[in-house]
Amino acid sequence: MKERYVLGSIIFHWLMAILILGLLGLGWYMVGIPRGTPPRGYFFNLHKSFGLISIVTIAFFIGWRLRNTPPRYPDTMARWEIRLSRLAHWLMYFFLIVVPLSGYIEANLTPYGIKFFGYHLPAWGPRDRYIDTILVDVHIYTANAFAALIAIHIGAAIKHWVIDKDRILQRILPFG
Numbered sequence: 001m002k003e004r005y006v007l008g009s010i011i012f013h014w015l016m017a018i019l020i021l022g023l024l025g026l027g028w029y030m031v032g033i034p035r036g037t038p039p040r041g042y043f044f045n046l047h048k049s050f051g052l053i054s055i056v057t058i059a060f061f062i063g064w065r066l067r068n069t070p071p072r073y074p075d076t077m078a079r080w081e082i083r084l085s086r087l088a089h090w091l092m093y094f095f096l097i098v099v100p101l102s103g104y105i106e107a108n109l110t111p112y113g114i115k116f117f118g119y120h121l122p123a124w125g126p127r128d129r130y131i132d133t134i135l136v137d138v139h140i141y142t143a144n145a146f147a148a149l150i151a152i153h154i155g156a157a158i159k160h161w162v163i164d165k166d167r168i169l170q171r172i173l174p175f176g
Contacts, residue, residue: 003171005070006068009065010174020150022050024147024150029043041112045118054100058096073168074167074168088153095149102135157169
């Protein structure tokens with residue numbers, strides 16, 4: 001039985017954790033900036049640029065994950081805990097796909113488009129306020145649900161470390 005994740009999985013996990021937590025924080029910050037001010041455009045474009053980086057990283061991660069199985073759960077874990085863990089991980093993959101894609105598609109259907117670190121990418125088509133509203137809602141609500149799931153994920157990792165002491169957390173730590 002493998003006791004740790006392979007190095008590539010560990011690197012992807014922490015790289016995506018940094019990207020996603022950064023994007024969530026940036027997203028929450030930027031929506032509070034008054035409309036029509038230069039900082040708003042700057043932070044929205046920064047969010048879109050890192051969002052594109054996350055899409056590429058997520059695509060590579062999913063490809064990696066399909067070829068590299070994670071370590072087995074310890075025998076000490078209850079069946080319900082394993083089922084919840086598997087469900088949570090599947091939901092994470094769902095959010096890893098839906099959140100950035102909804103943001104990317106929505107950004108391409110607005111007059112602002114996407115500037116990747118200052119380089120303007122061509123838009124897909126004309127603005128459709130109805131589709132735009134739906135995609136903005138999808139992006140915001142799934143991002144917030146993803147943030148809640150991440151909080152649960154972190155809480156579960158801490159529980160395994162502090163209460164269960166079953167080394168689940170150490171399997172994904174770079175120097176665990």
